Amino acid sequence: MNNIFKDTKIKPELQVGLEKINFTKPTKVQEAVIPVLLAHKNAVVQAVTGSGKTHAFLVPVLNAIDPEVAYTQAIITAPSRELSEQLYQVARELRDAASLPISIAHLAGGTDRERQLKKIANNRPQLVVATPGRLHDFVQKKLLFLDYVKDFIIDEADMTLDMGFLTDIDFIAQRMPQEILFAAFSATIPVQLQNFLRKYMAKPEQIVIDNPAVISPTVKNDLIDIGAKSRKKILYQLLTMGQPYLALVFANTKQTVDKLTEYLQEQGLKVAKIHGGITERERKRALREVEAGQFQYVVATDLAARGLDIDGVSLVINYEIPRDLDFVIHRIGRTGRNGLSGHAVTLIREEEMKRIAGLEKLGVHFDFVEMKNGELVPRKHYHRRDRRQATNHQVDNHLNGLVKKAKKKRKPGYKKKIKQAIQKDKAQKRKIEQRHELRKAKRQRKKRRDDAR
Template sequence: MKNGFTEFGLQPFLISALKEINFEQPTPVQEKLIPVIEAGRSVIGQSQTGSGKTHTFLLPILNHVDPEKQQVQVVITTPSRELAYQIHDAARQLVKFSDQEIEIGNYVGGTDKKRQIEKLNHRQPQVVIGTPGRVWDLIKSQALDVHLAAQFVVDEADMTLDMGFLNEVDKIAASLPKSLQMMVFSATIPKSLNVFLKKYMVNPVVEEIPVQSIISPTIENWLISTKSKGKNSVIHQLLTIGEPYLVLVFCNTKERADELTEYLKNQGLKVAKVHGGVPPRERKRVMKEIHNLTFQFVVATDLAARGIDIEGVSMVINDGIPDDLDFFIHRVGRTGRNGMSGVAITLYEPGEEAKISEIEKLGVKFQPKAIKNGEIVDSYDRNRRVTRVKDHHKLDPTMVGLVKKKKRKVKPGYKRQIRKAIELKDQRDRRVAKHQEFLKTKRQKIKQNRAKRNSGEH
């Protein structure tokens, strides 16, 4: 798309807002789905973190909001408070240059419900953004009037299902007009989500953006084996080697995040902690400080991986490999944004090679690394032993027999003979291989010299 976002017929205030944040070219999901949403079609967008889906639905929605109508025109739900704040901030930034005020309400759990109801009794926002539980509470109490809303967005639908909010989303959808344009965005589409989709969506446009297109080529994926070393000390070294701009360390559990945060603080580092067990008010304060770059290091769980968008993350560290490998993509997607370089470091322990192989099937190419003398250096391929065993099987039948005999209980003299025979065979094979390589190089030089002579004759 040569002319970028201007091809979508967006109002001037939106184009000005996009210029302010240096958004010049739409992402693949934006390029495919913005025109579809503009045309009034319901959509299911399957895309990962970092694909630009938030602006995919915000731009066409805000392009058609009528500031003259003081009524709810759009409802957007998302399963985490952090993501609700993120979408709210993005929406406010987009309407910044609008001549007429477009009011955007943000309603999440853990905030003052009574105050929200009092405000809604005086004035209804045009755009509602919030978590399913709080939005449904406000509708149920008749404080929030959504019966005229024309558009409904369910963001992070799979996470909504996982966190048990689908029932509330169902009730919200049932409160909206039947002639509704519905937009569902999700990293994955579980079978258990299909019943809900079929209930409210008729012939939607389904667009899937492959995982491989989301892993930015500017991200280096490093793989470090912790072996006998404790993960805490390895992570401390990674955080203190060099000068990383902003580092996110992802843990699989809240308990592990608490443990690691406490350890790093005891080492003298200033660390922020974000997970579902942190009280809402404190989490909001911490998130504000993170965005203001008060912290250089952030320890978080996957709730944060799906719900937080922090600019300038230079490094991501996977303290543990997630059981759901989709989360690996979400974690890595926190860095390497907008063409910037980034490093994603995955720590693994003996016995986790199978998980690493599964990640590699997603298109991730790991660079083996190690920490030596306070520096991160290249390391060996973890599969080197497997390769060596495979080569062992290429021995001739006589040597295979000797190897098998070696495993039997035989006299010491026989063991020495077998071991010596194997060593001699290995030495002979190496000499033959070396000689063949020498002959190959010599033949290549002869060919090159002939080619030079022939070109000189012509």
């Protein structure tokens, strides 16, 4: 098969630039997407994080820009400051390696708006990398014009939906030229996103690379039922058990991230925290220090971390399961990237087993493990409990049959025996349920005490 990077439709200087940055062998997504975009066809691309999709759209976009036309010709959106910053830097790297005389601007919230405005006024960018909100702002106030735009790329489209930015994208797309190339890249394509994209793309090329609901085979994906044990103590054991190169811990709220960070720091670990409640300066400093290897542990929320692309994550821990089960897939996808091995561990309690079943329906496979003598060892899978419950349902059906029989005319004493059997069975069940509730209450009390420490 011919190397797509050597396609004659790609400018020679871009081919040289790709070689300079060691892009010699295209990934699956690059092989599938680049020819489509070079042919100026609309596309919806479903590919897992770390599959190489950034260069799959950057190569055709930079290739199509005319350096002689001093107007914005391409726009790429990303739903967070961090993601847009990364895209901006990657685009500049490829442009510089190829020595292309192309002006690239970065527009993002949380940064100096007046400075961005001044840059655009002094040097009109031919490529704009932006967050939807800031792009909406500049277009609405006629600070950025879309008349000459040929390519419009939405990166991390599912996250754009999750963060409520589709209305901004809609505003911008309505003001684009009719003959524009429209492409969306996403790890998952929810129904709401499909409906939105259908509004602007008639019969786009549907490109699916890998199943985004299946964890990479390079990731060992473990599940631990912590029972009545302290969740925080289990977390500390996991983080210090094998000395990971870089561990990423996910929690559902900013408050939990703050508490976990404080707890782990008290245990002597150097921990960085990333969530929407810290300042932009703190976020950037934390990221720089993580990239420089100054932190071995990072605690983060979902939306904050989905905008990050941290290299070298060897361990991901789901401290708790998010409401949106898709986030678990995105979390685990932070490790085991680019063919490297990774490890993910999810902490649960018995009452959360139904949520694990929901994840398994999405295609996520877990290895059920427990911690013994400072290491993780296999244990019996929780589905055995389901089988026990199924047996209980069979008993219930049997009793239903007895009740029906009791309604029929029988010899004296027969109904009484049936009623006694039913009452005995109900009493036994009540005892089991009460025992279960007592154990559950005991676990919750212990958890509250542990969390209060």
